Amino acid sequence: MKTIITILLVVLSTTAFSSKYEETMKTNIDKLYQLHTSAELQVLANQFERIGNAEQDKWLPNYYAAYCFIRSTFFDEMDDDAKHAQLDKAQALVDQLMKTNDDESEVYALQALLYQIRITDMSKGAKYSMKASDAIKQAERLNPENPRVYYLRGSNTFHTPKFFGGGAEKAKPDLEKAAKMFESNQPTNPLMPTWGNVHNEQLLSQCEQ
Amino acid sequence: MKTLLTFSFIFLSVLAFAQVNISGKVVTKNGEPIPGVNIYLENTYDGASSDGEGNFSFETTETGQQTLVASFIGYKTWSQTIDLQNNVVLQIEMQESVNSIDAVTITAGSFAADDESRASVMKSLDVYTTPSANGDVMAAIRTMPGTQASADDGRLLVRGGDAYETSTYIDGLVASKPYYSKTPDVATRGRFAPSLFSGVQFNTGGYSAEYGQALSSVLVLKSTDLPEADNTGISLMTIGAEANRTERWENTSLNVSGGYTNLSLYDKIFKSNVDWEKPVESVNGTAVFRHKTSSSGMFKAYITTDYGNLAYLVPAGNDGEKMKISSKGGTVYSNLSYRDCFSEKSCYRIGVSSTYQDNRLGLGADDVNTKELNIESRFALVHDLSEGVKLTWGANETYNKYDQDYIENEGAVYNGSFDDHLLGAFIEPEIKFTKKFGIRPGLRTEYSSVINKMNVAPRFALALKTGEKAQLSGAWGLYYQTPQADYLKINTDLDFEQAMHYILSYQFGDNSERLFRTEAYYKKYNDLITYSVGENGLPKNLQNDGSGYAAGLDIFWRDQLSIKGFDYWITYSYIDTKRKYQYYPEKATPYFISDHNFSVVGKYWVNKINTQFGASFTAASGRPFNDPNSSEFNSERTKMYSDLSLNMSHVFYIGNQYSVLYCSVNNVLGNNNVLNYRPTNVADAQGNYSLVPVKRDLKRFVFIGLFLNF
Numbered sequence: 001m002k003t004i005i006t007i008l009l010v011v012l013s014t015t016a017f018s019s020k021y022e023e024t025m026k027t028n029i030d031k032l033y034q035l036h037t038s039a040e041l042q043v044l045a046n047q048f049e050r051i052g053n054a055e056q057d058k059w060l061p062n063y064y065a066a067y068c069f070i071r072s073t074f075f076d077e078m079d080d081d082a083k084h085a086q087l088d089k090a091q092a093l094v095d096q097l098m099k100t101n102d103d104e105s106e107v108y109a110l111q112a113l114l115y116q117i118r119i120t121d122m123s124k125g126a127k128y129s130m131k132a133s134d135a136i137k138q139a140e141r142l143n144p145e146n147p148r149v150y151y152l153r154g155s156n157t158f159h160t161p162k163f164f165g166g167g168a169e170k171a172k173p174d175l176e177k178a179a180k181m182f183e184s185n186q187p188t189n190p191l192m193p194t195w196g197n198v199h200n201e202q203l204l205s206q207c208e209q
Numbered sequence: 210m211k212t213l214l215t216f217s218f219i220f221l222s223v224l225a226f227a228q229v230n231i232s233g234k235v236v237t238k239n240g241e242p243i244p245g246v247n248i249y250l251e252n253t254y255d256g257a258s259s260d261g262e263g264n265f266s267f268e269t270t271e272t273g274q275q276t277l278v279a280s281f282i283g284y285k286t287w288s289q290t291i292d293l294q295n296n297v298v299l300q301i302e303m304q305e306s307v308n309s310i311d312a313v314t315i316t317a318g319s320f321a322a323d324d325e326s327r328a329s330v331m332k333s334l335d336v337y338t339t340p341s342a343n344g345d346v347m348a349a350i351r352t353m354p355g356t357q358a359s360a361d362d363g364r365l366l367v368r369g370g371d372a373y374e375t376s377t378y379i380d381g382l383v384a385s386k387p388y389y390s391k392t393p394d395v396a397t398r399g400r401f402a403p404s405l406f407s408g409v410q411f412n413t414g415g416y417s418a419e420y421g422q423a424l425s426s427v428l429v430l431k432s433t434d435l436p437e438a439d440n441t442g443i444s445l446m447t448i449g450a451e452a453n454r455t456e457r458w459e460n461t462s463l464n465v466s467g468g469y470t471n472l473s474l475y476d477k478i479f480k481s482n483v484d485w486e487k488p489v490e491s492v493n494g495t496a497v498f499r500h501k502t503s504s505s506g507m508f509k510a511y512i513t514t515d516y517g518n519l520a521y522l523v524p525a526g527n528d529g530e531k532m533k534i535s536s537k538g539g540t541v542y543s544n545l546s547y548r549d550c551f552s553e554k555s556c557y558r559i560g561v562s563s564t565y566q567d568n569r570l571g572l573g574a575d576d577v578n579t580k581e582l583n584i585e586s587r588f589a590l591v592h593d594l595s596e597g598v599k600l601t602w603g604a605n606e607t608y609n610k611y612d613q614d615y616i617e618n619e620g621a622v623y624n625g626s627f628d629d630h631l632l633g634a635f636i637e638p639e640i641k642f643t644k645k646f647g648i649r650p651g652l653r654t655e656y657s658s659v660i661n662k663m664n665v666a667p668r669f670a671l672a673l674k675t676g677e678k679a680q681l682s683g684a685w686g687l688y689y690q691t692p693q694a695d696y697l698k699i700n701t702d703l704d705f706e707q708a709m710h711y712i713l714s715y716q717f718g719d720n721s722e723r724l725f726r727t728e729a730y731y732k733k734y735n736d737l738i739t740y741s742v743g744e745n746g747l748p749k750n751l752q753n754d755g756s757g758y759a760a761g762l763d764i765f766w767r768d769q770l771s772i773k774g775f776d777y778w779i780t781y782s783y784i785d786t787k788r789k790y791q792y793y794p795e796k797a798t799p800y801f802i803s804d805h806n807f808s809v810v811g812k813y814w815v816n817k818i819n820t821q822f823g824a825s826f827t828a829a830s831g832r833p834f835n836d837p838n839s840s841e842f843n844s845e846r847t848k849m850y851s852d853l854s855l856n857m858s859h860v861f862y863i864g865n866q867y868s869v870l871y872c873s874v875n876n877v878l879g880n881n882n883v884l885n886y887r888p889t890n891v892a893d894a895q896g897n898y899s900l901v902p903v904k905r906d907l908k909r910f911v912f913i914g915l916f917l918n919f
Contacts, residue, residue, distance in 0.1 A: 024254060039261075046247035046258040053278075054252050089282045098504070121722075121769070133437055141459070162819050162860055165867035 021055055025064075025191050032068060033195075041072035042086070049093070059101045060191055063110060066093035067195065070114055080120040090114055105143035106193050111135040112152045119159070126164070132156050147181030148193070150174045151200040158203050168207045175204045231291075232266035233299040235259045235279060243281060243303060251276040251288070269293065279303060285596070307597035307641040315639070315649050315672045317682035317714040318415035318728070336403040339810050340856035340873050341825040343912055346409065347388070347399035350428065352808045354728070354763030354780040355413040358829035358850055359801055360905045361884045363396035364388055366801050367413050368732060369759025369786035370425025373693055374708075377428045378420065380509060380546045382562035383607065385583040387428070389491075389515075390568055392536050394523055394887070394903050395483060400540070402466075405497065405511070407433040413763070414730055415684025415712040418635040418651030418668045419589060419601065424690045424708040424734070432509060432544075435462050435499050446914040448472055460501040467494045479911070482881075482904040484522040486533065491517035505556070506549035514541040524901045525573070538568030554593040558603075561586045574618035581694070582610040597641035604634040609659075611694045615747075623747070625698025629659035631691065637668075645674040657691045657705070664689040664705050678719055684712040692753075696738050700751040707735045726765040733758050737790035748792070757788025757796060777811035797843035800885055803829035803850065820859045827852045834886040837898035847885055853877045868917045875910040 028047055035041050045068030052061030069090035073083040094114060097107045115132035119125050133156055140149045154174035160166025182197040235246045242263025249256025250271055257267040269275075272293050279287040284303040291297050335349060336342060342349035347365055350356065357366035364372040377387035379401070391397045408431035412420075420427045436455050444451040453466030472488035481488075493515035500508045516539040525532035546560030563584040570577040589603030608630055615623040637651035651668040668686035675681055689705040696703060711731045718724040737755030740748035761784035769776040783805055787796040798804075810825040831846035839845065856873035886900040 020254075042245050043258040046245075046249075046256070047254075049247055049280075050249040050256045051254055053249065054254055085282070092282060102504070130437055134435070161814075161816075162867070164860075165862075 021051070021058070022191065024051060025060065029064060029191060032064065032071070036075055038072035038074075038076045038078060038086070041068045041075070045069045045072065045089070052093075059097055059104065059107070062093045062097055063106065063193070066090040066097070066110060066114070067193070069093070070110075070117055073117055083120055084118070087114060087118055103142060105139045105146045106148070108135045108139035108142065109146060109148040109152060109193075112139060112156075113148075116152065116156060116159070125159075125161070129156055129160055129164075145181065145185055147178050147185055147200075148196045150178035150181060151196040154178060155199070155203060158207075171203065172207045175200055175207065179204060228268045228270055229272075229293050230266060230268050230296040231277065231293075231299075232264070232297070233301060235263045235265065235281075235301045235303060238302055238304060243284070246279050246281040246284075246301075246303070248277065248279045248301070251278050305644045307644050307647075312641060312644045313647045313672045313674045313680060315647060315670045315682060315684075316680070316716060317670055317672070317684035317712045318710070318730075319410060319412045335810075336409070338812055338821060338823055338856070338858065339825055340823045340854035341808075341810070341827060341852065341875060343398075343873060343875070343910075344403060345398045346401060346403050346406070346430070347428075349403075350409065350411050352778070352780060352810050352825065352827075353411055353413075354765050354782045354806075355426075355761075356782070356806070357801055357803060358806055358808075358827050358852075359396075360850065360852065361394065361396055361903050362391070362801060363398050364391065365426065365428065367426035368730060368761060368763075369757075369784055369788070369799075369802065370708075370732075371790075371799065371801070374423060374425035374690065375428060376420065376423035376426075377430065379430045379511070379544050379562070380432050380560060381419075381429075381558055381589065382544055382546060382560045382587055383422075383583070383585045384430075384542060384544070384562065385564045385581075385585075385609075386540055386542065386566055389517060390536050390538055390566075390570075392519070392534055392570070394534075395519075395521070395906055400515070400542070401430065401513070402495070405432050406430045413728070414710040414732065415668070415670055415686055417601075417649070417670075418637045418653040418666070418686075419603065421633050421635075421653050421655050421666065421688075422607075422631070422690050424688050424706060425732075432497075432511065434507060435460070435501060436464065441919040442466075443917045443919075444468075444914060445917075447912055448475055462497075462499045464497040465495070468492070479907060479909065481907050483906045484531070485520070486522060487518060487520035487535070489517065489519045491515055502549065506547070508545075508547045510543070510545050512541070512543040515539065520571070532573040533571060534573075535571035536568065538566060538570075540564065540566045540568075555590065557588065557590045559588040576616040577613065578616070579611070579613040581612075582608070584608045594638075597647075599639045600636070601639070602634075602636040604632070607631040607633070609694075611698060613694075613698055623745075627659050627694075627697045627701060629657055629691065629697070631658070632656045647672050651686075655689060655705075659697055659701050660691065660703050660705070662704050664707075676717075679717045680715070682712075682714045682716070684710065684714075686710050692738050696740070696748065696751050699748060703738065703751060704736055704753045706737050706753070709733045709735075722770040723768045724766070726763075728763045729761070730763075731758070731760045734788055734790075737788065739790055740792060742792050755788065755790035755793075757786065757790065759784060759786035759788075761785060774816070775811065775813045777809065779809045780807070782806045794842050798833045800833055800835070800843065803832050805830040818859070819861065820857055823856045823858075825852075825854045832885055834900070835888060836886075836900065837888050845886075848882045850882055850884060851878070851880050863917065863919065868915070871912075871914045871916065873910075873912045875912075876905065876908065879908055881905075881908050 032044060045065045048061045048065035052065060055061060069086045073086050091114060094111050101107050112132040112135035115128045118128045136149055136153050139146055154171045157166050158168055158171035178200050235243045237243060244259055244261050246259040248265050250269055253271055255267060255269040257265040259265045274290055275293055277289050277291050279301045283306055285306050287301055287303050336346050337344060339349045339352060350365060355368050359366050365375045366372055367375055377384045387400055388397045389400055410429040412427040416427045436457055438457055440455040442453045449470035451468035455464040470491045476485050476488040495513040498510040502508060518537045520533060520535035522531040522533050542564050544562040548558040550556040566581045568579050585605055585607040587605035592600045594600055610628050612626040633655040635653040639649045641647040649670040653666045656663045666687040666689055670684040672680055672682040688708045691705060692703045712728060714728040716726045734757040736753035738751060739754040740751045743749040764781045767778035786802055787798050789796045806829045808827040812821060812823040814821045828851040831849055833843040834845050834847060835843045836845050854875045855877055859870045860867050881904060883902040883904055885903045887903055888898050888900055
């Protein structure tokens with residue numbers, strides 16, 4: 001009897017706990033794509049970081065925290081210094097993820113995105129597009145089915161000046177490949193990342209012009 | 210059992226409803242609110258972010274003793290144990306972390322062309338796109354303040370210092386022959402291709418204790434890590450051709466390249482000021498290997514070799530007599546380095562570099578055959594001791610072997626040779642007391658076996674942030690250098706030459722937008738080598754009897770913001786310097802010094818036609834020269850020097866790879882001023898010495914190159 005109760009309690013508490021994790025994560029992830037101000041996204045990033053601190057064996061909370069900080073720079077017409085301050089926060093989290101989960105394609109994809117957003121002026125272009133390209137390569141090696149690999153590579157090429165081998169024309173094949181993969185490779189785990197599709201479509205439509 | 214269960218369920222549900230509120234405000238130590246701080250109970254999901262006024266508030270169902278944490282980038286993480294009996298209200302005071310990215314960096318005397326460093330004033334790509342540079346790292350650096358225009362030299366002459374006073378390092382290891390062999394009247398250029406480097410740090414003085422054996426300046430080149438992808442490149446130029454191939458594997462890369470340069474065709478088309486008998490012809494080969502051993506470990510191997518041949522005639526006597534100068538020789542340079550970390554807080558670098566040069570110089574009927582070998586082994590360790598305190602220490606052993614035969618026409622042979630083991634060690638803590646104030650005291654000591662002397666060189670640098678983007682830096686230090694081989698081959702009973710630097714620097718702005726920088730310096734030389742010229746033309750009576758000073762002001766301004774697509778920088782240097790050294794009878798300003806140096810470089814990218822246009826203009830006031838017929842030494846001045854160079858780079862595609870068509874014209878205006886006068890050694894019948902004018906070797910230099918990538 002005692003053993004059964006113990007087992008029952010353990011099972012109950014773990015499922016209760018993990019569902020709390022999954023529930024909280026799912027709610028916050030859904031919220032993430034609805035937010036359109038940088039202040040709200042930073043608050044949400046902190047929320048993900050707290051989950052990450054409590055769930056040390058999970059990598060997705062810190063992943064989303066970093067993504068929120070990166071995404072927070074898309075809104076409110078932040079100045080460059082403020083952008084880099086947010087990206088520094090994101091980078092600190094990505095650095096942690098690189099230590100614990102360097103076999104995860106999505107971590108490298110996120111790193112690549114972060115590097116791309118670092119390019120706030122021409123002078124940073126060469127350095128960060130190179131770094132992004134290295135990260136994309138790692139992401140591809142770890143999972144060639146990750147649609148963000150091709151979206152990020154396309155975006156990298158798209159924004160690279162023609163002087164250095166970039167441009168819309170060169171970017172198109174990768175963006176098209178990404179579009180196909182976003183369609184076909186939907187994640188089975190609802191907590192897994194799905195970002196990139198919208199911007200990919202935007203870039204593709206710019207290629208058509 | 211049942212009761213126990215029921216009891217605990219009740220207890221649990223009671224807990225679930227027992228909520229307490231935690232609220233408060235997060236401020237700096239000056240009481241200013243910090244927004245965006247993450248405040249939470251450790252190991253729970255409960256927490257909040259501080260708002261614009263620094264306020265926060267959240268509910269929790271946790272009870273008892275819990276740890277409340279406040280964390281925010283750029284600040285030390287705050288934590289405190291709190292008791293959750295009742296609602297908690299508290300003020301959290303956070304302290305700035307001195308390791309934050311916008312913390313002070315020590316920059317006095319240092320001009321970095323690095324994509325990483327915040328002290329950076331130039332980017333590595335600038336080396337390629339600066340019109341006056343023609344792909345030479347050293348020439349691009351000469352657009353920085355503190356350098357001399359010196360169109361007839363080609364080497365870096367920094368803040369009054371002679372060419373030998375600047376040392377070049379690649380990945381922390383010395384490159385003892387950074388230039389092609391220098392022959393009289395003809396400018397040389399840097400040996401190392403700019404594509405190898407991702408960063409250049411040009412120290413015009415006050416540099417770190419890590420570096421010794423340089424009285425004036427240290428140029429630190431940082432090589433690139435793994436290249437991006439496989440690539441084949443072919444370059445066709447008006448002066449030669451090059452080819453290279455890069456292979457990239459996951460953690461490893463190999464690059465091999467080779468080139469051939471021949472100026473004969475060029476010499477036939479354009480009239481040269483130099484009377485060439487054998488225009489410059491050279492071949493070179495380079496291999497670069499990289500292997501990443503872990504996330505922090507990187508092994509690099511670099512080997513480059515070249516062989517060159519040239520000969521020309523210079524006026525020697527008074528009646529159109531000519532003397533032939535020729536130079537033939539090969540050089541091999543290799544650099545092996547490895548860097549890794551023992552832990553997150555301790556990293557190290559080790560490496561070996563070597564240079565071997567075999568050079569045959571012909572001076573008229575005499576031959577000078579010189580063999581030089583330089584091998585340096587070096588290690589350095591960097592420890593993060595505590596927040597804001599970093600300690601760097603290391604040591605090096607540098608072996609120099611020199612063997613020269615001076616063969617006179619008559620058959621007499623003078624041999625000069627020596628061996629030197631130079632041992633050096635340094636220790637240098639860097640302490641940031643606050644985010645705004647840091648110091649870097651350092652100590653270096655060296656022992657040179659050939660002169661059997663030791664030196665101790667203290668250094669000190671500090672930096673103070675005076676505003677968000679403004680900072681004041683200062684540096685002081687003692688710098689020693691073993692006498693040059695030209696003297697040691699004759700006499701080893703000498704001591705180190707010495708210089709003391711004082712630098713004050715102020716910087717405002719950001720390199721990616723607008724940056725202003727000004728530096729004032731004073732440099733005092735002691736124990737410089739002096740000699741008198743013996744009858745055979747060789748130095749005699751060598752002594753550490755010279756001294757001198759250099760004082761000046763350097764100004765740098767760069768602006769990439771004001772006009773879209775347009776980027777320019779302006780530098781101005783003023784110098785007042787005199788020294789007694791070499792054969793100088795008294796303190797005088799050396800022949801390579803212009804008191805005023807001015808340069809401006811501008812670039813504009815035209816997107817429509819995929820082309821970048823660049824222009825650079827350099828002007829320098831007249832240089833001293835010695836008229837042996839005058840009673841005062843080095844008292845005459847040449848006319849002012851100026852140079853306007855233009856370039857364009859057009860980008861196009863072959864398949865998926867971009868290629869570049871590059872064209873540049875140096876000295877567009879065809880200014881053919883005399884750069885300096887060299888006295889002849891022989892007096893005419895009336896006892897007067899004539900002067901040989903030295904001009905730039907080509908009045909105009911037109912360069913066209915096609916750089917193809919596949």
